[in-house]
Amino acid sequence: MVPLVSIAGLSVAFSGVPVLRGVDLALQKGEALGLVGESGSGKSVTWLAALGLLPRHAQVSGSVRLEGREILGAPATALDRVRGGRIAMIFQDPASALNPVLTIRKQLCEALALHRDLQGNAVKAEARRLLDLVGIPDAARRLEAYPHEFSGGQVQRIMIAMALAGNPDLLIADEPTTALDATIQAQILELLSTVRRELGMAMVLISHDLGVVAENCERVAVMYAGRIVEQAPSNQLFADPVHPYAQGLIGALPPLDGPRRRLTAIPGTVPDPAHMPSGCAFAPRCTLAAEPCGLAAPSLAPIADDRSVACIRAEASRRALLGIAAE
Amino acid sequence: MSPPLVEVSAISRSYAMRSGMFGRSAAVHAVDGVSLAIAKGETLGLVGESGSGKSTTGRIVLGLESPDRGEVRFQGKPMAAAETAAWRAQRARMQMIFQDPLGALDRRLPVATQIREPLDIHGLGTSAEREERVRELLRAVELTPAHGGRYPGALSGGQRQRIVLARALATEPDFLVCDEPVSALDVSIQAQVVNLLADLQARLSLTLLFISHDLRVVRQISNVVAVMYLGRIVEIGSADDLFARPAHPYTQALVSASPASGRRSAGRIVLSGDPPNPAARPNGCAFHPRCPRAIARCASEVPTLAAVGGNRQVACHLVTGAATRDAA
DSSP, rough: OOOOOEEEEEEEEEEEEEEEEEEEEEEOOOEEEEOOOOSSSSSHHHHOOOOOOOOSTTEEEEEEEEEEEEETTTTTTHHHBTTTTTEEOOOOOOGGGTTTTHHHEEEEHHHHHHHHHHOHHHHHHHHHHHHHHTTTTSSSHHHHHHHHGHHHHHHHHHHHHHEEEESEEEEEEEEEETTTOOHHHHHHHHHHHHHHHHHHHHEEEEEEEEHHHHHOOEEEEEEEEEEEEEEEEEEHHHHSSSHHHHHHHHHHHHSSOOOOOOOOOHHHHHOGGGGGSSSTTGGGTTTTTTTGTTOOOOOEEEEEEEEEEEEHHHHHHHHHHHHHHOO | OOOOOOOEEEEEEEEEESSSSSSSSEEEEEEEEEEEHHHHOOOEEEEEOOSSHHHHHHHHHHHHHOOOOEEETTTTOOOTTTTHHHHHHHHHHEEOOOSSSSHHOOOOOOOOHHHHHHHHHHHHOOOHHHHHHHHHHHHHOOOOOOTTTTTTTEEEEEEHHHHHHHHHHTHHHHHEEEEEETTTTHHHHHHHHHHHHHHHHHHTTTTTEEEOSSSHHHHHHHHHEEETTTTTTEEEEEHHHHHHHHHSSSHHHHHHSSSSSSSOOTTTOOOOSSOOTTOOOOOOSSTGGGGOOOOOGTTTSSOEEOOSSSOEEEOOHHHHHHHHHHHH
């Protein structure tokens, strides 16, 4: 089966400084994939590059295929049909993505006119249906309201409605709940999973919050310094992370129940993209690093069905984890 | 038991807010009758969503703002009047750490100068002693004296928060108010700062008021946790117990909304409605319009914080009502 989207060797550099260093990723139809990692790891850049949304001075190379057809470097006319139509994107700060001086109806109808063959009253009816779908009460009246008349959670709902306007096959949600309060975050995540189920849409959920990703995605890819370092089904990744960075991330998360333990903080900081260490980028912070780690960057290699990891010490790392668990 | 280091009794603070350019001004009750006590060396965690009044509470406790009603006592004594010598002496013993370390630091000064500033202001030690103290503080936050010569822009977010922490510790305070101190940091760096804060607390027997929306971080560091909703405390109890067995429907929803890194938890409580607006506070229990269990009484009568056994207090008609029936 041809995957919905397949990314191969995607690299991005800004003025000669590499920020994305060879990302391989495949996404099946209807699948929910989580992308986790710290700021600067390349989670957002991956998708901005794939959709041709980076500024012109960014040097992008590699391949991004949508159902087998190359879209990286495709002409603007072809990309315009992909963006919003096949692949839609929502961002962390929904308020700045809407035009404050236009009503919600204007903005929703604009998206509908671009991507759907609808005329006159049908456009307005569809806009109303979309607002209903994302749970904005009294949709008919609220269509005439301006963005500032909605709360933060409602604005994110409206952004989701706009993203759904083109009936996309894939929704990229970039930190969609980071700016929202906990109880509102729960509402938005529930909405996203309901919509996804009903429309059979695939989703990429970009988040720094491991818990959010674990609960909403079937598969997770962990990124570090512009590369994917581990890829696994969610439940397996959280029960048994293999890459030392993935282990570190999970260990750094304070538990909400059970006994309190000292957090296992990862020492040091993320490397500066302009001064990337040679070999494995995580080696300077890794407790298991050995001499060969500094020689060559490990590539993402399969370790089980549907699991792959980029670490030459993966076996040792796994043993170390089992040792901790046995204590 | 020793008397609490910090005692807050029934503080309230409201602001006048005008709706629209010509609208009538209305009072916004940011904090409404909050009482807290923090024992020496302990941490009280304050959680709640935006607009719940947790930051205002922190500012009042520190004396950055004065309450309309109620009072704050530090070591049994009321806060001295602002700008007096007694106030300055008291303020040296309590410090604040904010969420955004870059905003709290001056970008044009080397960080060592900024760590030294409180020592200069409060006239502590000779010049040589101050220099030595700065080096000692840098080591205490696990940085090297070389970091002291840098400017905030040349440090990472985690390092900047360490500098802010070092500066706050310069006057050897007894009490720190931390307002979302790790919220802006990445998970791995967050763990470093949380561990550091716990170590420093143990070593210097610091007392903390830890304000955060992140339940996990709050549980990690707190002995007692208070949950705020629209300016009032709705539930307070020991950290482990509160998160394991939340009693107030709002706390239950908050705990349930905090995603677990295991499998999807069954029976998630998703609250309907928007986050509360402090300018339009509902009658009765402020939470009742969003509460899945609200009864008629909740819309008319404000529940008061009442003990429900152990050291737990809950402000909910359903919970405390049930408790009184059990006792009868």
